[in-house]
Amino acid sequence: MSFRMYVTLSEDDEILMFGVDPESGALVPEGGVAVTGRPAPLAVDPSGKFMFVGRRDIPAVSSYSIDQATGDLALIGTAPLESDPCYLATDNTGKFLLSSYYAAGRAAVHRIDDSGAVHTPSVEWLATGRGAHSIQTDASNTFAFVPHIAGGNGPNAIFQFKFDQVTGRLTPNTPATVTPEDEAGPRHYCFHPKLDTLYVSNEQGCSVTGYNFDRSNGTLEAFQTLSTLPDDYEGRNSCAQIRITPDGKFVYAPNRGHNSIACFAIDETTGRMTAAGRFASEPVPRAIGLEPNGRFLYAAGLESGKLAAYRIDSESGALEPIGTYTVGAAPMWVLITERGQRSARPPTRSVGSVQHACRSLNKQRPQNILAPTHSGGNEHG
Numbered sequence: 001m002s003f004r005m006y007v008t009l010s011e012d013d014e015i016l017m018f019g020v021d022p023e024s025g026a027l028v029p030e031g032g033v034a035v036t037g038r039p040a041p042l043a044v045d046p047s048g049k050f051m052f053v054g055r056r057d058i059p060a061v062s063s064y065s066i067d068q069a070t071g072d073l074a075l076i077g078t079a080p081l082e083s084d085p086c087y088l089a090t091d092n093t094g095k096f097l098l099s100s101y102y103a104a105g106r107a108a109v110h111r112i113d114d115s116g117a118v119h120t121p122s123v124e125w126l127a128t129g130r131g132a133h134s135i136q137t138d139a140s141n142t143f144a145f146v147p148h149i150a151g152g153n154g155p156n157a158i159f160q161f162k163f164d165q166v167t168g169r170l171t172p173n174t175p176a177t178v179t180p181e182d183e184a185g186p187r188h189y190c191f192h193p194k195l196d197t198l199y200v201s202n203e204q205g206c207s208v209t210g211y212n213f214d215r216s217n218g219t220l221e222a223f224q225t226l227s228t229l230p231d232d233y234e235g236r237n238s239c240a241q242i243r244i245t246p247d248g249k250f251v252y253a254p255n256r257g258h259n260s261i262a263c264f265a266i267d268e269t270t271g272r273m274t275a276a277g278r279f280a281s282e283p284v285p286r287a288i289g290l291e292p293n294g295r296f297l298y299a300a301g302l303e304s305g306k307l308a309a310y311r312i313d314s315e316s317g318a319l320e321p322i323g324t325y326t327v328g329a330a331p332m333w334v335l336i337t338e339r340g341q342r343s344a345r346p347p348t349r350s351v352g353s354v355q356h357a358c359r360s361l362n363k364q365r366p367q368n369i370l371a372p373t374h375s376g377g378n379e380h381g
Contacts (some may be wrong), residue, residue, distance in 0.1 A: 002339040003291060004030065004071030007038040007300060007307065008053065011329035015039060015053065017071065018325075020336060025309055025322050026035055027295035032075050035062065040332040041087050045094035048337060050116035051096055056084035061097065063116045078225040079110065079118040080127060081283055086141045087188075092141040096123070096168040105130040107146045107159070109168040123168035129155040133187045133203075137151070141165045143173065143218030151204040156184050158200070160219055178220045184209065190244040190251070197271035199264075201228075201242035201253045208242065208253050208264060210273055226273050228253050228262035240286045245294035249275065250317035254285035254299060261285060261310075263317045279319040283335035284304050289334030296322075300331035305330065 003028065005218045013036045019028040037055035044066070051064045051073060056303055061083045064073040081103035090097055091114065097110045097118055107310035110123040120341045128146055131154020144163045150156030157180075160173035180186065184205030191198045196213045198220070205302045207227050211220040243253050244266075250288050251273065252284030261281050266271040282301025285308070289298045296318060307327050310319035 001293075002340055003336050005289065005298070005334065006042060006051070007287075007331050007335075008035075008042060008333040009328040009329055009330060010038045010040050010332045011038070013039065014328065015042075015073065016327055017073075020291055020296070021098050022291070022293065022295075025291065025307065025311055025321075027325055030071070030315070033064075035356045041085060042333045042335045043088035043097070043101075044141070044335065044337055045090045045112070046092060047094055047118070051335075052088050052090070052118065052284075053080075054085035054088050054099070056086075059084040061085065061088065061099070061110070061118050063112070063118050065116055066337070067222055068340055071337065076115060077117045079120045082106070082122070084109070086132075088181050089134075089135045089136045091163065091165060091168075092139070093165055095165075098135045098137070100132040100146065102131060102133060105132055105154075107132055107135055107158060108172065109170060111168060112235045112263050114355075124170050126170055127159070131155070133184075133230055134189065136191075137163050137165075137187070138191060138213070138215075138218070140215070142171060145189065145198075145220070146185035147188055147189060149201060150180075150183040154185065154192060156204075157182055157286075158189075162218060175219070178211075178221065178222070180205070180225075187239060188242045190242050191360075191375075192271060193245065193246060193248045194268075195224075195248065195271045199244060199251050200241060201239045203238045204237055204239070206255065206263070206293070208251060208273065208280075210271055218278045218375075224272055226264060226275055228278070229258055230253050230278065233258055234280050241288050241369050243288055243290045243297070245290065245312065245317075246292065247294060249314075250312070252288060252290075252297060252319075253381075254281065254288050254301075256284045256286060259285060261288065261300075261319060263298070263319065265317055276317045279310065279321075282308050282324070287332055287334045291336050292338050298334050298336075300327065300334050302330055302332070305329050305331065307334070311340070318325065 036056035041054040132150040148154040155179040187203040259368035285299040303310040
């Protein structure tokens with residue numbers, strides 16, 4: 001079993017690539033691909049054959065074929081977009097690319113052909129509201145959700161849609177939105193792999209909310225919210241991405257400002273969460289990624305340009321630091337896939353090449369993980 005990691009470096013215009021040791025979690029540099037226009041969100045189709053990259057300054061999305069033996073990328077084509085995307089995901093058939101647009105306040109669907117090329121114009125270009133931050137379909141591929149943040153930058157709501165997997169069309173569900181009780185600012189979410197629940201990271205609320213998912217109607221109902229921060233913390237903070245382990249035992253959400261990764265243990269019957277610790281990370285840990293077996297977590301510091309690696313304790317969910325790697329300027333996404341086999345669903349759901357040398361990856365002894373600082377961490381989009 002072999003894994004490859006992809007890290008978008010938005011200020012270096014590059015996708016950096018690493019081999020991931022499945023036993024130790026150590027990273028080995030494996031070159032990179034030049035991608036102009038501030039590359040940020042990544043997604044992989046269910047077959048593991050194609051990767052999609054949002055280029056936010058152009059704006060556009062590029063599709064790449066993935067060499068099944070090596071994980072190397074080869075450009076297929078680039079499609080122009082109406083605005084800059086902050087999130088990408090394919091549907092479960094791999095025939096449609098879904099995307100959300102923070103500044104434009106939109107959700108879109110584009111058709112993907114058999115070669116992996118993204119087609120324009122879009123099938124959907126729906127106005128939702130400023131602060132639209134992510135979009136995915138559920139396991140049945142018949143429903144989709146689009147969270148919107150709060151704090152004056154969005155309507156503080158999760159938009160609920162029915163998804164037609166034949167046409168790619170989105171239709172507002174009933175009710176059309178779910179609104180948190182406070183100004184939580186829902187941003188990203190992940191489905192539990194076994195239970196009818198999903199978990200949402202709240203950007204402004206600095207919390208994670210568990211929602212019951214009505215599989216028949218495609219609607220959400222909140223049942224629990226827990227803070228990602230310690231009670232005595234008074235500095236600035238915001239939450240970003242969220243990841244769940246493949247066995248559904250633990251959820252992780254990064255704190256941008258407190259500069260830590262919050263862990264929550266999940267009850268295997270009820271789906272309720274219990275706080276299981278906070279672990280120091282790099283300054284402004286915007287992007288996090290899980291190794292497909294759920295043994296290792298990686299957190300990218302937007303301000304430091306470094307990637308912190310952790311071993312996950314399978315019993316407690318605790319993160320044990322195993323190394324820190326210098327990657328480059330403004331890492332925005334961390335995606336890990338299995339080489340040589342059909343990939344699982346994109347990590348957020350259960351996401352001619354030019355080779356470059358790795359940017360001074362630490363191949364010696366790992367650096368110490370940085371202690372949290374109380375700097376601000378409010379980076380949008």
